[in-house]
Structure formats: C-alpha cells, structure tokens
Amino acid sequence: MFDIILMFIVLVLTFFIGYHLISRVPPLLHTPLMSMTNAISGITILAAVLVFSHETSGPFSMIGFIAVALATLNVVGGFTITERMLKMFKKNQENQTGDSR
Amino acid sequence: MDLLLQYAWDIAIIAAFIFGIKAFRTPPDARTGNRMAAVALSAAFILLLSRHQLFKPETVLLALAIGAGGGWFWAMRVNMTQIPAMVAIQNGAGGCAAMLVSFVELTRAGMALGTMNQFFGAVGLIAGAVTFSGSMIAAGKLSGIVRGTPVYLPRHNHLLAGVCAAICLFGLWVGLFASTAMVFYSIMVVILALSLGIIFSIRIGGADMPVLISFLNATTGLAAAFCGMVVESRLLIACGAMVAASGYILTHKMCLAMNRDLKNVFLGRILPPKSPEKSETVQSQTPDTQAPDDSKVSDEVMDETPEEKPEEKLEEKAQDPFQLALEALSSAKSVIIIPGYGMALAQAQFNLVALGNRMEQLGKTVKYAIHPVAGRMPGHMNVLLAEADIDYDKLYDLDTINPEFSSTDVAMIVGACDVVNPAANIADNSPISGMPILNAQEARQVIICNLDTRPGYSGVDNPLYQQPGVILLLGNAKESIAKLIERLA
Incomplete structure (x- = not known):
C-alpha cells in the first residue's frame, strides 16, 4: 500500500512541477519542447527492457522486442531532432548591427 | 541501505529531467537542457541494467540497435x-x-x-x-x-x-x-x-x-x-x-x-457546408491537391507580368500588383512579415528570410509576427524560419507585436489567412469569432502573398482580400518573393 501511495505522490508532484516550469516556456521553443518531452516519454524503454527480466516465451519476447525497438526509436529520434532544431536557432550579431541603422 | 541508494538515484535522475525542462527559456540553454535530459535517460537505462539480470540479452541488444539506428537516421534526414x-x-x-x-x-x-x-x-x-x-x-x-x-x-x-x-x-x-x-x-x-x-x-x-x-x-x-x-x-x-x-x-x-x-x-464542430476545399492557409492542404494547383500557378508566374484574374474586379486593376508591392516595400521604413502554413507548403521560408535581410540592408526595420496556431504544431513557424537562418530575436509573438501594427508601414502576409482575418473580431458565432488575430489590417499598407483568395481552414471569408488598398500578390509565394528580391532596390 505504501508503494501505491508513494507512486501517487510522485505522479501528482511531478505533474505540478512540470506544469509550473513548462507554462513559462516561450512560444519560440514550443516545437523543440514538444519533441524533447516526446523523447522523455520514451522512458517506457525501461519498462520494455524489464519485460526481459523474466524468462520470456516466444510471443512475449516478440512483443517485448517490438516495444524496446519502438521506445528506443522514440528516445533517440526525439533527442536527436531536438538537438538539430535547437542548433538552427541562431542569433546573428552582424544582422543585429545592420538592423539598428 | 540499498533501498535508500535506489531512491537517491531516482531522485537525482528526476531532478536532472526537471532541470532539463527548466532550461527551456532561450535556445542556447534549451540545448543544454536537451542534452541533460538525454544524459539523465541514459543514466536511468544503465542503472536499470545494473540492477536487473536480463534473459535473452542478445534480443534486447538487437532491438536497441534497430531502434537507435532508425531513430537517429530518420531524425538526421x-x-x-x-x-x-x-x-x-x-x-x-x-x-x-x-x-x-x-x-x-x-x-x-x-x-x-x-x-x-x-x-x-x-x-x-x-x-x-x-x-x-x-x-x-x-x-x-x-x-x-x-x-x-x-x-x-x-x-x-x-x-x-x-x-x-x-x-x-x-x-x-x-x-x-x-x-x-x-x-x-x-x-x-x-x-x-x-x-x-x-x-x-x-x-x-x-x-x-x-x-x-x-x-x-x-x-x-x-x-x-x-x-x-x-x-x-x-x-x-x-x-x-x-x-x-x-x-x-x-x-x-x-x-x-x-x-x-x-x-x-x-467533438463536433459543424463546418459550413459550402466551400468544400478548406485550408487554413489558402494554399491547399494536402500535397496531392496542391500539386496540380501549384504547377498551374507557377506557370502563370513564370510569365514576366503575372496577370491575376481574380482581382480584376478590384479597383487597382489598372496597376500591376507586383509593381505596387515593390513600390510599397521600397518606400516602407518598417515591415512586419506574417508567415502561415502556406509558406511551409511553398517552401518559401528561405526566400522570405532573404527578402527580409535584403530589406534590412536597405535600412528598413523588419519583424516577423508569429501566431501561436500558425502551422501544424505549436511553434512550427519559428522552427521553419530558424531553418532559414533567421535571427530569432526578430520573431515576435502575438501579444508583443500586435500594438506595433498601427505604427508600421507594411504588413506582409505570406500564406496565412485565418490568423489575420478581421472577421474574427466580429462576434457572429462564425467558427473564428473571438479568435485573437494579428492586426495586419492596422498597418498602413497590406501585402498578401497567398496562392489564391479562397477562405482559410475555418471557411470564413477574409474581408482583407476585398479591402481597397490591399495588394494581392497571388500565386506561388516562393516565386513572387524571389522576384521581389531581384527587383527591390
């Protein structure tokens, strides 16, 4: 029972921390934010790998295999694309000076 | 003791995720945040492997390799x-x-x-x-x-x-x-x-x-x-x-x-039954319907002077809209550019930013106004313009830019419709009534670079198209803008 209560506390607490932090993210970064949180939701990879912590039979190991592959795709793809996107956001000093003319 | 250590690790990893998200305030910090989250996730994964004995490790490894390879390859391309x-x-x-x-x-x-x-x-x-x-x-x-x-x-x-x-x-x-x-x-x-x-x-x-x-x-x-x-x-x-x-x-x-x-x-928005083809941005929505339209229009634009039939009824028909737009832009001191999903469909972001830079070289102030729902996901326009190497300080959101339109010479709309539709200000229960819009109509001069004058996704006609003095530069935005860059001096 203690575990269940603890899990609920974790759920509610992190939701509110997340809510508080994310409501202050500027619209400029909404797309990268979404793709990063998307990658974070790929944390199901932990649960997917845990499928193999028991002796698994044919169909279950097949399902586990797909789950691990999909979750990895989510994690790696998500973080990579976020990095690529953020790398494109530039602040060009030369343009700045031309601007103020 | 072992349990305590587990809790400590979990808390440390969660804290790393929290800091990663907290860093999303400016793009350079966000990059750090993203890496931090990635490291946190990897740490969680390694920790899990150290705690649990896996059966069939080779199966897990293969799945990991396939997922990681696919994800990376896809994200890079x-x-x-x-x-x-x-x-x-x-x-x-x-x-x-x-x-x-x-x-x-x-x-x-x-x-x-x-x-x-x-x-x-x-x-x-x-x-x-x-x-x-x-x-x-x-x-x-x-x-x-x-x-x-x-x-x-x-x-x-x-x-x-x-x-x-x-x-x-x-x-x-x-x-x-x-x-x-x-x-x-x-x-x-x-x-x-x-x-x-x-x-x-x-x-x-x-x-x-x-x-x-x-x-x-x-x-x-x-x-x-x-x-x-x-x-x-x-x-x-x-x-x-x-x-x-x-x-x-x-x-x-x-x-x-x-x-x-x-x-x-x-749950159920009943769209008006007329106009069967609705897209937010006047450019058609799906590539397959867009393709024929596009090619047709680009052929027209290829001709030296684009003759636009739709606005023949408008009063400025005597003058070439392209010439008018060129004059408006060259005499303007301040310009606000409003991109919409149409810009993405026409892949006009590179030309658009080039035009903006050209105008800045000529000593004009150029700003970009981004509506929150422009595009197909939150912040989509910002990423597209960033791809075209824009200085992100020039991207303004709705609340910041709206007071500035009245003191701006030219508002240039590229592939957007509903987000600048003044009909939204009239409370008449239309699908967009009450929607906050970018007040492009307040600028001294409005240029619209859209594919055509069909209503946007909402199906509500945009009165801007009919307004006297508004310059309609219909056709493929990428090409019209390229011509503008060429001739702007």
Whole structure:
C-alpha cells in the first residue's frame, strides 16, 4: 500500500512541477519542447527492457522486442531532432548591427 | 541501505529531467537542457541494467540497435516542414511501446500483480492504444497520406460514445479480475481502444492539428506514467507526468489561441457546408491537391507580368500588383512579415528570410509576427524560419507585436489567412469569432502573398482580400518573393 501511495505522490508532484516550469516556456521553443518531452516519454524503454527480466516465451519476447525497438526509436529520434532544431536557432550579431541603422 | 541508494538515484535522475525542462527559456540553454535530459535517460537505462539480470540479452541488444539506428537516421534526414508528422509518429511509437508493455505485464503475470497495478495496467493499455492509433492518423494527415479535411462517419458522436462505453466495460473487466485467461479480453480492449483513436482523430482537420498533436503528447505521457504504475517504476511515473503536463499546457495554449474550448475542437464542430476545399492557409492542404494547383500557378508566374484574374474586379486593376508591392516595400521604413502554413507548403521560408535581410540592408526595420496556431504544431513557424537562418530575436509573438501594427508601414502576409482575418473580431458565432488575430489590417499598407483568395481552414471569408488598398500578390509565394528580391532596390 505504501508503494501505491508513494507512486501517487510522485505522479501528482511531478505533474505540478512540470506544469509550473513548462507554462513559462516561450512560444519560440514550443516545437523543440514538444519533441524533447516526446523523447522523455520514451522512458517506457525501461519498462520494455524489464519485460526481459523474466524468462520470456516466444510471443512475449516478440512483443517485448517490438516495444524496446519502438521506445528506443522514440528516445533517440526525439533527442536527436531536438538537438538539430535547437542548433538552427541562431542569433546573428552582424544582422543585429545592420538592423539598428 | 540499498533501498535508500535506489531512491537517491531516482531522485537525482528526476531532478536532472526537471532541470532539463527548466532550461527551456532561450535556445542556447534549451540545448543544454536537451542534452541533460538525454544524459539523465541514459543514466536511468544503465542503472536499470545494473540492477536487473536480463534473459535473452542478445534480443534486447538487437532491438536497441534497430531502434537507435532508425531513430537517429530518420531524425538526421527529416526536413523541418515534416517535423509535425515526425513528432506524431514518435508519439505513436511511445504510445505503442507503453501499450505492448502493459499488455505483457497484464497477461503474463496474472495473479502475481496487485489489484491496483492491474487496474493501472488496463488504463495504460487503453491510453497507449488510443495514442498509437490516434497518432498514426495524425501523422497520415500531416504527411498527406490521409485526407487532411475532417472525415465524418455516420452518427459519429454516438459511435464515439459507444466505443468509449465498450472500452470502459472491457477495461474494468481486465483491470479488476485477475487471471491469465485475460489475454482475450486484453486483446479486445486493445482493438477497441485502437478504433477509438482512429474515430477520434479522423474527424480533426488540418488547422486543428496543433491541438491534436499537443493532446496526443499528453496522452503519451499518461500512457508512460500508467505503464510505470504497473511495473512500479517511479522514474516512469515522474517522466510520464511531466510529459503529460507539457502536453496539457500546450493543448490549452493552442485552444486559447483559437478561442475555442477542447470540446469544440474534438467533438463536433459543424463546418459550413459550402466551400468544400478548406485550408487554413489558402494554399491547399494536402500535397496531392496542391500539386496540380501549384504547377498551374507557377506557370502563370513564370510569365514576366503575372496577370491575376481574380482581382480584376478590384479597383487597382489598372496597376500591376507586383509593381505596387515593390513600390510599397521600397518606400516602407518598417515591415512586419506574417508567415502561415502556406509558406511551409511553398517552401518559401528561405526566400522570405532573404527578402527580409535584403530589406534590412536597405535600412528598413523588419519583424516577423508569429501566431501561436500558425502551422501544424505549436511553434512550427519559428522552427521553419530558424531553418532559414533567421535571427530569432526578430520573431515576435502575438501579444508583443500586435500594438506595433498601427505604427508600421507594411504588413506582409505570406500564406496565412485565418490568423489575420478581421472577421474574427466580429462576434457572429462564425467558427473564428473571438479568435485573437494579428492586426495586419492596422498597418498602413497590406501585402498578401497567398496562392489564391479562397477562405482559410475555418471557411470564413477574409474581408482583407476585398479591402481597397490591399495588394494581392497571388500565386506561388516562393516565386513572387524571389522576384521581389531581384527587383527591390
């Protein structure tokens, strides 16, 4: 029972921390934010790998295999694309000076 | 002691995720944040491997290699216009993984699971399956494989309610009664939940995609959190909850930006029956319908002077709109550019930024006004313009830029319609009434670079098109802008 209560506390607490932090993210970064949180939701990879912590039979190991592959795709793809996107956001000093003319 | 150490690690990893998200204030910090989250996730993964003995490690390794290779390859190659579709597919992948894990845990452990775990397992199964199929439909619509316009099934709302009821029934059965024979019922739940996702998202059309994507982001988070409840992993719960919060906030912001509530977006908005072809941006929505239009128009534009038939009835027909636009831009001191999804479809962002830079060289002030729901996902326009090497300090959001239009010489609209439609200010119960818009009409001169004068996705005619003095530069935006750059001196 203690575990269940603890899990609920974790759920509610992190939701509110997340809510508080994310409501202050500027619209400029909404797309990268979404793709990063998307990658974070790929944390199901932990649960997917845990499928193999028991002796698994044919169909279950097949399902586990797909789950691990999909979750990895989510994690790696998500973080990579976020990095690529953020790398494109530039602040060009030369343009700045031309601007103020 | 060992338990304490576990808690400490979990807290450290969760804290790293929190700091990663907290860093999303400016692009350079966000980059650090993103890496921090990636490191945190890797640490969690390594920690898990150190705690558990895995059977069939070679199978796990192969799956990891396939997933990582595919994800990396795809993320490096995808172009920025396709980002919404990619995010949708990744949402789907996350949802699917949560669904599969919940399924395995539910059907394999049987009696071994606690009642609560089993109940959450059923919820995770449903959330994962709905996210999966919903995301696949969204991705299909975004990439043009599925028709972008809303699809109505007969008695759509009843169907939706019926499937929901059936899911609750089977879900409760799976969630509350334990037995390994639950395989059949679990599969029933999965099938029902998959069809719910399809029925739910098939009705949501192009310009409402930002809401749908944000919502699916939230449900992926929920699916991960419930999956965490089943396997009793605090990390999964914490991360899932944070992702759910993020998706929820974005959903809410998108709804605010359209002045519609969630129910209105998701459950039955009756579109006006006329104009069958609706797209937010006047450019047609799906690539397949766009292609013929586009080629036709670009042929026209190829001619030295674009002769636009639609506005012959307008008073300035005596003058070439291109010449007018050129004069307006060369005499202007300040210009605000308003991009919409049409810019993305025409791939005009590079030319547009080049035009902006050219005007700056000529000593004009150039700003870019970004409406929150412009494009197909939250912040889509910002990424597209960033791709074209824009200085992100020149991108302004709705509230910041709106007071500036009245003191601006030229507002230049590129592939946007509904987000600048003054009809939104009239409370007449039209689909966009009350929606906050960019007040382009307040600028001294308005130039519109759209493909044609069809109404936007909402189906509401834009009075700007008829307004005297507004310069309509119809046709392929990429080419009209290229010509403007050439001749602007």
